[in-house]
Amino acid sequence: xxxxxxxxxxxxxxxxxxxxxxxxxxxxxxxxxxxxxxxxxxxxxxxxxxxxxxxxxxxxxxxxxxxxxxxxxxxxxxxxxxxxxxxxxxxxxxxxxxxxxxxxxxxxxxxxxxxxxxxxxxxxxxxxxxxxxxxxxxxxxxxxxxxxxxxxxxxxxxxxxxxxxxxxxxxxxxxxxxxxxxxxxxxxxxxxxxxxxxxxxxxxxxxxxxxxxxxxxxxxxxxxxxxxxxxxxxxxxxxxxxxxxxxxxxxxxxxxxxxxxxxxxxxxxxxxxxxxxxxxxxxxxxxxxxxxxxxxxxxx
Numbered sequence: 001x002x003x004x005x006x007x008x009x010x011x012x013x014x015x016x017x018x019x020x021x022x023x024x025x026x027x028x029x030x031x032x033x034x035x036x037x038x039x040x041x042x043x044x045x046x047x048x049x050x051x052x053x054x055x056x057x058x059x060x061x062x063x064x065x066x067x068x069x070x071x072x073x074x075x076x077x078x079x080x081x082x083x084x085x086x087x088x089x090x091x092x093x094x095x096x097x098x099x100x101x102x103x104x105x106x107x108x109x110x111x112x113x114x115x116x117x118x119x120x121x122x123x124x125x126x127x128x129x130x131x132x133x134x135x136x137x138x139x140x141x142x143x144x145x146x147x148x149x150x151x152x153x154x155x156x157x158x159x160x161x162x163x164x165x166x167x168x169x170x171x172x173x174x175x176x177x178x179x180x181x182x183x184x185x186x187x188x189x190x191x192x193x194x195x196x197x198x199x200x201x202x203x204x205x206x207x208x209x210x211x212x213x214x215x216x217x218x219x220x221x222x223x224x225x226x227x228x229x230x231x232x233x234x235x236x237x238x239x240x241x242x243x244x245x246x247x248x249x250x251x252x253x254x255x256x257x258x259x260x261x262x263x264x265x266x267x268x269x270x271x272x273x274x275x276x277x278x279x280x281x282x283x284x285x286x287x288x289x290x291x292x293x294x295x296x297x298x299x300x
Contacts, residue, residue: 039151039154039155040155042104042106042151042155043106044106044130044131044132045106045118045131045132045133045293045294046131047118047131047171047172047173048118048173049173049174050116052114052115052116053097053098053099053115053116053135053291054098055096055097055098055115056095056096056097056098056115056135056136056137057070057097057114057115058070061137063111063137063140064140066140068111068112069112070112070113070114071112071113071114072114074113074114074117074170075170075172076170077113077168077169077170078167078168078169078170079145079167079168080124080145080165080166080167080168081143081144081145081146081165081166082143082144082145082163082164082165082166083121083144083145083146083147083148083153083156083158083163083164083165083166083168084139084141084144084146084147084148084162084163085147085148085149085150085152085153085158085159085162086103086109086147086148086149086150087103087149087150087153087234088103088150088234088235090103091103091233091234091235091238092233092235092237092238092239092241092242093238095107095109095135095136095137096109096115096135096136096137096138097115097116097135097136097291098291099135099136099291099292099293100231100238100241100242100245100291100292101136101149102149102231102232102233102294103149103150103151103234104149104150104151104231104232104234104266105133105149105151105231105293105294106130106131106132106133106149106151106152106155106294107132107133107134107135107136107148107149107152108121108132108133108134108135108136108146108147108148108149108152109134109135109136109137109138109139109146109147110134110136110137110138110145110146110147110168111137111138111139111140111145113134113170115134115135115136115137116133116134116135117133117134117170118131118132118133118134118170118171118173119131119132119134119168119169119170119171120168120169120171121146121148121152121156121166121167121168122166122167122168122169123156123157123158123164123165123166124164124165124166124167125158125164125165126156126157128155128156128157130152130155130156131171132148132149132152133293144163145166145168146166146168224273224300225272225273225274225275225299225300226272226273226274226275226276226277226279226280226297226298226299226300227270227271227272227273227274227280227297227298227299227300228270228271228272228274228280228283228284228287228295228296228297228298229268229269229270229295229296229297229298230242230246230269230270230271230287230292230295231268231269231292231294231295232259232266232267232268232269233266233267233268233269234265234266234267235267236256236258236265236267238267239256239267239268239269240256242269242292243255243256243269245290246269246271246286246287246290246292249286249290250271250283250286250287252271252272252283253271253272253273254269254270254271255269255270256268256269256270257270270298271283273300277297280297281297
């Protein structure tokens with residue numbers, strides 16, 4: 001799934017690499033953390049017009065010996081089939097679009113939809129619905145049409161089973177009208193911020209030797225102020241990689257604020273503190289340019 005083996009064509013070696021790298025095609029991950037966060041409080045993305053990503057959108061590509069053609073205009077696209085999900089072992093890795101995969105974002109992988117595309121996914125088993133942003137390629141297993149993030153799969157109630165039949169429908173940002181929901185569901189972000197039984201762990205300060213901008217101590221552990229949370233990751237290695245990436249690119253102080261939750265420690269990558277929300281918003285275009293779209297502004 002991760003890594004475009006479609007561009008490798010060196011005889012049998014290419015085919016072997018394709019099979020090895022089509023990681024999401026191997027079935028559900030039984031080693032994933034058990035559900036513990038209230039995923040209903042994780043906001044779903046609102047469809048909006050976006051340019052196609054620089055990566056992952058060739059006219060066609062080859063994976064596992066099969067050629068796939070990217071749909072030029074997916075408006076009105078509807079498809080039914082089996083959906084699977086991918087989680088912790090891919091957390092923090094690069095997707096086909098060049099963005100960083102976060103298992104707690106509402107995202108998905110599809111073989112032929114343009115990247116990105118917003119879709120509604122409806123479980124044909126329990127009729128639950130979620131909106132996700134397609135930013136990756138896959139799954140390449142037979143008889144599967146979609147790979148969902150851990151958060152999206154949890155909302156559909158399919159974590160234990162691993163796969164479920166779904167209907168997917170492309171959403172057009174121009175005429176999309178979201179169904180009314182309770183405000184607690186649409187705006188609260190408590191699960192990634194502070195689960196009921198969560199215990200804060202000491203924040204990891206950015207060493208002065210790292211080129212992240214600002215003065216040493218600007219991002220003090222627990223310092224009051226306004227922060228931009230880039231994401232919350234299940235692996236410390238993923239958080240460290242994101243911290244280096246955004247720190248070097250944006251030249252701003254950055255820290256990792258771990259928090260212990262029902263599913264283990266989450267490593268929250270944060271920029272700041274900023275003196276005001278207006279100052280914090282100035283870094284958002286830079287985050288989007290780096291492929292981070294699930295950011296949010298938080299107050300400490």
